[in-house]
Amino acid sequence: MPVQALSTLKSGSRLMKKAVAIACSAAVILPMAIVPAQAQRGKLPLVRDAEVEALLKDYAKPIYKVAGISNSEPQIILVNDKSFNAFVPDSRRMFINIGVIMEAEAPGEVIGVIAHETGHIAGRHLVRLRSAAANAQIVSVIGMILGAGAAAAGAAAGSGDAASGGAAAALGAGSVGRRTLLSYQRGEEAAADRAALRYLNATGQSARGMLKTFQRMSEQQMFSRKFADPYAQSHPMAQERFNGLLNEAQKSKYFNQPEDYVLQYRHDQARAKLYAFTSHPSATLRAYPRSDKSPAAQYARAIAAMKSRGKGAVKEIDALIRTQPNNPYYYELKGQALLESGDPKRAIAPFRKALSFKPNEPQFLVWLGYALVGANEQSYLPEAEKVLKRAIQMDENSGIAYSQLAIAHGRQGERAEADLATAKGLMVRGDFEAAKRYAARAQKSLKRGSPAWLQADDIVAYKTPKLPRNR
Structure with missing residues (x-):
């Protein structure tokens, strides 16, 4: 089935011609x-x-x-x-x-x-x-x-x-x-x-x-x-x-080879994480009862505690960190728990710690930018802008990064830049018409022919693809 590209990447200054609407609104x-x-x-x-x-x-x-x-x-x-x-x-x-x-x-x-x-x-x-x-x-x-x-x-x-x-x-x-x-x-x-x-x-x-x-x-x-x-x-x-x-x-000499221990451990952690995040906390506690002392079970229960918004969530996550002080995903979880409990300023430190182990992980950068913006302190905004732009360079379809970047720009009085970031985020969500409105508004305050103006122009000129009808 031939599929036409939604948009193309042009040479020269129009680096944003590539549409970012890739069915991400539910991501x-x-x-x-x-x-x-x-x-x-x-x-x-x-x-x-x-x-x-x-x-x-x-x-x-x-x-x-x-x-x-x-x-x-x-x-x-x-x-x-x-x-x-x-x-x-x-x-x-x-x-x-x-x-x-x-x-x-x-x-x-x-x-x-x-x-x-x-x-x-x-x-x-x-x-x-x-x-x-x-x-x-x-x-x-x-x-x-x-x-x-x-x-x-x-x-x-x-x-x-x-x-x-x-x-x-x-x-x-x-x-x-x-x-x-x-x-x-x-x-x-x-x-x-x-x-x-x-x-x-x-x-x-x-x-x-x-x-x-x-x-x-x-x-x-x-x-x-x-x-x-x-x-x-x-x-x-x-x-x-x-x-x-x-x-x-069965002819392979590797047929009876056991599973790799490290991969099995990581697999168990991933299963527990997915289960805990996609299930009700009570279901998680039934699947991973307190009697189960495995790392995966502790991980699942910590996530369930966070989802329940209990006061002990951070305490449970800290217990996880003590068992593996070099696990970046435990610090990521702690940062999220602090964010969800309404303490974004305290969430900054664990996200920085996660990045110290994986400095090129764009999702950690998005988290850190989110916490810096959420702290609502003017002194944090330049760093938030820098962090979020770096995340977008690595993952240009991050709707969260664009929305937080828009807030950072707005709080610094950069209205046109905020509108452009909002437009890009709306393109990621697939809301093309709203994206065009914000891009058009951004264009009015941007220097004609500048890279930012051209990016806004690409969004304004974008034609929504016609979808096939149901049969």
């Missing part, structure tokens, strides 16, 4: 749970979390290398859907539902999914939409993501449920995963299977995890499609095909 930073964002109809509900994204990147890196696509690593994008599903719309994107991580008990199960999907990318398999997904909402989402060509799809545009504190819990009323977006021809599926086995063997990893996923798919074919995972429906797995894979996999 969140997880654990961002501060500013409510309204999920627009037809937008793919995406999730941003530095910790989970880093884990998936580490899962994928060796697979990409042996597959010969490491020079243009496909970006893995998290979808806020608890069903087990993954798909690739092109050679640059791999979408994975958070349900894949939450259901997988071991890293190998997720790595197997990544290896299989990588097989489709490396094999340049034609991806075709299932008829069930041929509607305006889904087609427009895929078209936007393919056309935008942005380096970081699904950037932060707010939270899903500020009241509950669980950013990902309330977003995406319709389950994209359950619609089974994409499927492949059976021959391409078999080719991806074989490629995945090669990748796993070449990287010295066992295929047991992949087989566990595929075995579940095979078993689900015996039941009504109503109860089958979308991944099983879009990746048909007959028992004969599974048996063939099993025979091939």
Whole structure:
């Protein structure tokens, strides 16, 4: 299905011609749970979390290398859907539902999914939409993501449920995963299977995890499609095909190799985090009771405490930090807890600490900028502006960064710059008409022909793409 780019990146001064509307209005930073964002109809509900994204990147890196696509690593994008599903719309994107991580008990199960999907990318398999997904909402989402060509799809545009504190819990009323977006021809599926086995063997990893996923798919074919995972429906797995894979996999000398201990630990942490942020605190405490002393359980309970807005949340997070004083994600969580308790000034220090461990993490920069602006002290605003602009350079589709930058500009009396930042943030959210209004207002006070004026002009001149009609 040919897809026209939403906009193009021009040479010269028009660096902002590239539209940033890439179905991000329903995207969140997880654990961002501060500013409510309204999920627009037809937008793919995406999730941003530095910790989970880093884990998936580490899962994928060796697979990409042996597959010969490491020079243009496909970006893995998290979808806020608890069903087990993954798909690739092109050679640059791999979408994975958070349900894949939450259901997988071991890293190998997720790595197997990544290896299989990588097989489709490396094999340049034609991806075709299932008829069930041929509607305006889904087609427009895929078209936007393919056309935008942005380096970081699904950037932060707010939270899903500020009241509950669980950013990902309330977003995406319709389950994209359950619609089974994409499927492949059976021959391409078999080719991806074989490629995945090669990748796993070449990287010295066992295929047991992949087989566990595929075995579940095979078993689900015996039941009504109503109860089958979308991944099983879009990746048909007959028992004969599974048996063939099993025979091939068992020939590998790595078949009985145990899971990597460090990856297993990180996987458990990611599962606990996703569960806690997408579940009610009481459900989290049932799944991770006080009797469970594992680090993952402590992590989940600390998040549940923060979501409950209890006074002991920071205390529980401090206990986590004492166990791992070099874990940047614990400091990130502490900063968020302080922000949500109404103390942004105290949140600055933990966000700085998180950045001391990962200075180039744009999501940490957004957090720090948010806290600096929230502290509401004039002396902090120049730094907030600098930090947020740096975050945007790394992730130009961060709606939160643009909105906070607009506030920083506004409080410094820079009205035109504030309007331009607001316009850019609205483009990220997909609110094109409002973006044009703010851009036009910014233009009136900007020097004609300046870089900022041209950026505003690009937004004013942007033509909203026509979406296909429902059939």
